Amino acid sequence: xxxxxxxxxxxxxxxxxxxxxxxxxxxxxxxxxxxxxxxxxxxxxxxxxxxxxxxxxxxxxxxxxxxxxxxxxxxxxxxxxxxxxxxxxxxxxxxxxxxxxxxxxxxxxxxxxxxxxxxxxxxxxxxxxxxxxxxxxxxxxxxxxxxxxxxxxxxxxxxxxxxxxxxxxxxxxxxxxxxxxxxxxxxxxxxxxxxxxxxxxxxxxxxxxxxxxxxxxxxxxxxxxxxxxxxxxxxxxxxxxxxxxxxxxxxxxxxxxxxxxxxxxxxxxxxxxxxxxxxxxxxxxxxxxxxxxxxxxxxxxxxxxxxxxxxxxxxxxxxxxxxxxxxxxxxxxxxxxxxxxxxxxxxxxxxxxxxxxxxxxxxxxxxxxxxxxxxxxxxxxxxxxxxxxxxx
Numbered sequence: 001x002x003x004x005x006x007x008x009x010x011x012x013x014x015x016x017x018x019x020x021x022x023x024x025x026x027x028x029x030x031x032x033x034x035x036x037x038x039x040x041x042x043x044x045x046x047x048x049x050x051x052x053x054x055x056x057x058x059x060x061x062x063x064x065x066x067x068x069x070x071x072x073x074x075x076x077x078x079x080x081x082x083x084x085x086x087x088x089x090x091x092x093x094x095x096x097x098x099x100x101x102x103x104x105x106x107x108x109x110x111x112x113x114x115x116x117x118x119x120x121x122x123x124x125x126x127x128x129x130x131x132x133x134x135x136x137x138x139x140x141x142x143x144x145x146x147x148x149x150x151x152x153x154x155x156x157x158x159x160x161x162x163x164x165x166x167x168x169x170x171x172x173x174x175x176x177x178x179x180x181x182x183x184x185x186x187x188x189x190x191x192x193x194x195x196x197x198x199x200x201x202x203x204x205x206x207x208x209x210x211x212x213x214x215x216x217x218x219x220x221x222x223x224x225x226x227x228x229x230x231x232x233x234x235x236x237x238x239x240x241x242x243x244x245x246x247x248x249x250x251x252x253x254x255x256x257x258x259x260x261x262x263x264x265x266x267x268x269x270x271x272x273x274x275x276x277x278x279x280x281x282x283x284x285x286x287x288x289x290x291x292x293x294x295x296x297x298x299x300x301x302x303x304x305x306x307x308x309x310x311x312x313x314x315x316x317x318x319x320x321x322x323x324x325x326x327x328x329x330x331x332x333x334x335x336x337x338x339x340x341x342x343x344x345x346x347x348x349x350x351x352x353x354x355x356x357x358x359x360x361x362x363x364x365x366x367x368x369x370x371x372x373x374x375x376x377x378x379x380x381x382x383x384x385x386x387x388x389x390x391x392x
Contacts, residue, residue: 001032001111003373004091006104008084010067011093015128017068020136021048022128025067029126032107036114038124043146049136053146054124061313061387062123062152062348063110063380065103066130066137066339069095076364090357090367097356101368102155102376105355109380121388123147130339133300138339142346149347151313153383156338157356160372161325162229163317164352166222166306166333167341168243169274171283174267175201176295181257181264191262195255197294198266204290205248205270212244213277219333222309223276226332233358242335246283247273273335276304305341306333313349320382321353324375353379 010029015022023044029052030040039055052067072081072094079085081094091101103126113120125147129137141147158164177198182191215223227240241247248270255266274280280301288296307314309331321329331351340350355372 001108003101003104003108003377004086004370006032006107007091007096007101007368007373008086008093010100010104011084011091011095012082014082015068015095016071017129017131018071019048020068020129020132022067023048023050026050026052026126029067029103029107033110033124036111038110040124043141045136045140049128051128051137051141052124052126053141057123057146058148058150059121059123059387060150060390061121061384062125062147062150063106063155064125064127064152064339064343065099065106065155065354066128067100067103067126068128068131068137069098069100070131070362072366078365081366086370090369091373092365092367094366096368097157097358097366098361099156099354099356101356101373102157102354105373105376106155106380109377109384112377112381113384118385118388120384121391122384123150127339134339134342138342142342150349151387152343152348152350153313153317153380154338154340154343154350154352155354155376156340156352157354157358157361158352159229159233159332159358160355160375161321161327161329162225162332163314163321163329164334165309165311165314165331166276167304167337168276168333168335169278169280169304170300170302170337171272171274171280171298172270172300173284173296173298174269175291176297177201177255177266178293179262179264179266182262184260184262187262193263194266195263198253198255198268201268201291202250205250205272208246208283209248211246213275215244215277218309219276222331222333225330226334229332230335243333244275246275246278247335273337274304276306276333279303302341305344307344307349307351311349313351316383316386317351317353317379320379320386323382324378
């Protein structure tokens with residue numbers, strides 16, 4: 001099976017989230033796996049939000065990928081976002097990097113081993129809802145114990161020679177400010193503006209962004225490696241703070257009633273990414289203390305997570321990457337987030353590794369190199385074989 005063709009086919013199946021309908025993608029993958037003799041089950045916690053898992057679970061290695069994608073507008077793309085266009089170098093389209101390309105390489109790796117007469121010692125999970133936090137995807141599978149703790153590769157896009165073994169934490173919430181309305185001609189002498197209170201809160205977020213957090217020597221080395229990789233990807237120096245500080249984004253602001261009324265209401269939707277050494281719950285408590293007259297409603301709260309760099313799965317995948325690329329692979333930690341955090345909570349040893357052009361992640365002209373797709377097949381195949389050899 002050709003990962004390039006599989007990737008293109010998967011892109012052509014629109015699985016934007018929202019709405020998050022993945023039934024057609026799950027059916028496509030199920031048909032591919034069935035042709036290889038792999039029995040699967042569709043797990044649906046909400047109509048249309050489909051996960052696909054191999055019927056055989058409990059193997060020493062779980063291969064995992066998400067099959068939903070973020071939305072894409074048609075404007076500005078070199079090729080339409082759901083065309084799956086293939087040229088001499090790339091496969092283009094929404095999900096090519098995040099992460100239908102990775103799913104395609106996983107499937108092609110399994111197929112290549114089966115074609116060689118090898119029964120891969122792996123369990124599989126292709127999940128929905130990763131792009132909205134996984135309520136009907138990884139959360140559901142874990143809560144129902146439909147997948148079992150093991151070593152795990154998630155085929156999220158990473159740099160070609162740097163698997164990801166850890167991620168920053170998250171504190172995402174809405175905060176509602178209440179002012180004292182009055183006539184605009186009297187403000188700021190009379191009245192209290194909820195909008196101005198929100199602006200003051202944004203200044204506070206700038207202050208907490210400036211904090212540094214203590215890290216141990218092992219983590220410091222990982223951050224050094226990750227900084228080098230991050231700067232190489234974006235061709236921008238001085239990106240260490242992305243890994244070591246609280247990054248903040250007030251993604252949505254809404255408020256006010258009319259231009260000539262002092263604003264009574266204002267709401268911010270805030271996303272904070274937390275470095276190692278920062279506790280999400282402690283930070284949220286501090287924020288509540290800073291803004292006691294507001295209503296804060298958290299939607300996602302979790303601490304940074306890490307698979308130890310000396311773990312078996314980390315060693316195995318670094319060995320295979322080094323063999324395929326003939327350069328020493330080094331693990332990194334990530335500035336974003338994925339389903340890995342939930343798996344780690346349940347005892348899985350997780351690494352992320354997959355093909356993709358990270359610069360186009362969630363962006364216009366998302367694409368993946370054909371060569372990266374095929375090299376990922378070799379890396380995955382090598383890791384699977386190493387587990388097979390342990391079972392002899």
